[in-house]
Every structure is written in C-alpha cells, then in structure tokens.
Amino acid sequence: MTDQELVRQINSGDDKAFRLLVDRHQKLVLHTCLGFVQDRDDAEDLAQEVFVDVYHSLPKFRGDSKLSTWIYRMAVNRSLNFVRDYKRRRFFQAIGIGSSDDFNRDVADESWNSRPDHEVENKQRRTNLYHAINSLPERQRVAFTLSKLDDLSYQDIAGVMGLSLSSVESLIHRAKLGLQKKLYQCYKKGS
Amino acid sequence: MNHQTVRNKLIFYLEERLPGDEQQKVADHLADCGECRRYFELLKGELQLLDGNRQQEAGPYFYAGIKNRIEARKSCRSFPWQRALQPVMLALLLAVGIRFGIWVGNHAQAELSTTEQAVLVPFDDLSEEPIEEFLLNVE
Numbered sequence: 408m409t410d411q412e413l414v415r416q417i418n419s420g421d422d423k424a425f426r427l428l429v430d431r432h433q434k435l436v437l438h439t440c441l442g443f444v445q446d447r448d449d450a451e452d453l454a455q456e457v458f459v460d461v462y463h464s465l466p467k468f469r470g471d472s473k474l475s476t477w478i479y480r481m482a483v484n485r486s487l488n489f490v491r492d493y494k495r496r497r498f499f500q501a502i503g504i505g506s507s508d509d510f511n512r513d514v515a516d517e518s519w520n521s522r523p524d525h526e527v528e529n530k531q532r533r534t535n536l537y538h539a540i541n542s543l544p545e546r547q548r549v550a551f552t553l554s555k556l557d558d559l560s561y562q563d564i565a566g567v568m569g570l571s572l573s574s575v576e577s578l579i580h581r582a583k584l585g586l587q588k589k590l591y592q593c594y595k596k597g598s
Numbered sequence: 599m600n601h602q603t604v605r606n607k608l609i610f611y612l613e614e615r616l617p618g619d620e621q622q623k624v625a626d627h628l629a630d631c632g633e634c635r636r637y638f639e640l641l642k643g644e645l646q647l648l649d650g651n652r653q654q655e656a657g658p659y660f661y662a663g664i665k666n667r668i669e670a671r672k673s674c675r676s677f678p679w680q681r682a683l684q685p686v687m688l689a690l691l692l693a694v695g696i697r698f699g700i701w702v703g704n705h706a707q708a709e710l711s712t713t714e715q716a717v718l719v720p721f722d723d724l725s726e727e728p729i730e731e732f733l734l735n736v737e
C-alpha cells in the first residue's frame with residue numbers, strides 16, 4: 408500500500424491502516440526522539456505523542472513531501488519542545504521554583520544507588536553526551552542528530568529541515584567540531 | 599601534528615573521513631601520546647552511545663499507548679472552554695501580581711521614611727544645642 412492510499416484509509420477512519428502506519432514508522436520516530444532525549448522512557452512517551460500529532464494532522468497532509476519526511480519533522484519539533492521545557496523546568500528548580508514531582512523524579516533518576524557501577528558510569532557518560540549535544544545551536548543539533556539515524560541521507564535531512572544540501576553538510580561539520588570541543592572540556596573537568 | 603590539531607580531528611578520524619595521510623598521522627600520534635589516546639577512548643565511548651540508540655525497539659504496549667492518548671485528547675477537546683479560560687486566568691494572575699508588587703513597593707517606602715526619621719534624630723539634637731554651646735559646656 409502506498410503512503411497516499413494509507414493516508415486516505417486512515418482519514419476515512421480505518422484503524423488497521425493507522426496501525427500499519429505506526430508499525431512502519433515507529434522505529435524512525437523512536438530513534439529520532441532518542442537522539443534528543445536522554446531518558447528512554449521519556450523518548451518513548453514522546454514518540455507516542457508524535458503519532459497522536461500525526462493522527463490528528465493527517466487530514467492536512469498534502470503529499471508534497473514523503474510521508475516519512477513529514478513524520479520526521481513532527482518528531483523533531485516535538486523533541487525540541489521537550490528539551491526546551493526540560494531546560495525551563497531545570498532553571499525553575501535551580502532558582503527554587505518548581506513542582507516537587509519534577510524534583511523527586513530527577514533526584515531518583517540521578518541517584519541510581521541500586522545499579523551496578525558500569526550502569527552508573529554509562530548513565531554519567533550519557534548525561535555528558537546529551538548535555539554537550541543540547542548545548543549546540545539548534546540547527547546544528549537537529550542536523551547532527553538526524554545524521555546519526557539509519558537510512559537517512561544528507562539529502563533526506565535537507566528535506567526534513569527545509570535547507571539546501573550544502574547547508575546541512577556545513578551544519579553537521581560544525582556540530583561535530585562543537586561537540587568534540589564540549590566533550591573535551593568535560594573530559595578535562597573530570598580528569 | 600600537535601595535541602590540539604589531533605584533538606580537533608578525532609571525531610573525523612573515528613568516522614574514517616580524514617584524507618589518507620592525515621588518518622595515518624593521527625593514528626601515529628595516538629600510538630605515542632597517552633593523553634590524546636585517553637580522550638580519544640572517551641570520545642569513542644560517548645559516540646557509541648548514539649549508535650546504541652539505533653538498536654532500541656518500541657515497547658510492547660506502544661500502539662495501545664498511542665490509542666489511549668488519542669482518546670484522552672478527544673475527551674479533552676470536548677471541553678474547549680477550559681482552553682479559552684486559560685489566558686483569562688493568566689491575565690488575572692498577572693494583574694494580581696502587579697497589584698501586589700505596587701503594595702509591597704508602597705509598604706517598603708513607608709518603612710523607609712520611618713527609618714530615615716530615626717537616623718535624623720541625633721542631628722535634631724545637635725541643632726537644639728549649637729556646637730559652640732556644647733564646647734563651652736565641656737570646658
């Protein structure tokens with residue numbers, strides 16, 4: 408079944424067609440969210456929200472771009488919003504305003520007392536990495552994160568981001584240089 | 599190649615994207631330099647975490663979760679007045695905040711003038727007893 412047929416069937420209320428769409432694209436959406444969001448459960452929640460957005464926005468899908476490109480774009484937007492909200496929550500926690508739920512969740516997340524050492528170490532490395540990625544300028548971050556996904560060429564990334572191929576290449580190159588620098592600063596602090 | 603130059607190329611070295619001779623030069627430097635090698639290992643480990651993301655699969659209740667969320671959003675939409683009320687509440691809260699700010703400001707002003715008076719008292723004493731008289735009394 409082509410994308411256009413699938414969309415038509417979903418819009419006419421066919422649940423099986425929507426399930427098929429989710430099955431086809433769930434990996435790409437989950438992996439996109441995981442590229443931006445450190446916690447796996449958060450990423451899966453976010454991926455589900457992306458499909459809810461897709462479901463409600465499908466009647467507006469014109470078919471100008473590939474369906475997968477359109478879904479990637481939604482996944483990127485959702486992820487960026489999540490990271491912005493997360494940064495805002497952290498800021499309010501830091502100045503002493505914020506819900507205790509958020510606070511407890513973060514503390515629980517960071518303590519990891521009962522986990523083996525290598526898991527704690529992995530968690531720390533993941534924190535460093537995502538901190539570095541999320542401190543890159545937004546367009547560099549998006550281009551770099553998408554470049555780490557399977558089956559997505561630079562040309563596809565250009566399609567998702569609405570940029571030229573050369574802009575994407577330049578963004579990815581600068582992102583790598585920036586990331587390398589940030590991780591080196593992190594390494595120097597730790598050593 | 600110095601340490602700094604090597605460190606700026608490591609991410610590309612890892613992806614084997616450097617031109618042939620540079621790839622070899624970085625490899626030679628890493629073989630001799632413990633400091634750069636340690637950082638290289640760290641960088642490699644960090645970036646492998648991203649590769650690990652590609653092995654992740656969605657959980658077994660992924661689709662069921664989506665359907666629940668769709669239903670939840672539908673029921674939310676059946677109360678659109680809640681959405682309409684949100685900006686009104688926000689404006690109200692802002693107005694109360696500004697009023698409170700003005701009240702705190704005025705209150706602080708009143709307290710400040712009392713403090714100023716208290717500080718001025720010794721000067722008033724001084725004006726009642728001119729300095730010449732004071733010196734005469736001392737003698």
Ligand SMILES: [Zn+2]
Nearest residue numbers: 601631633634
């Ligand atoms: Zn070196």
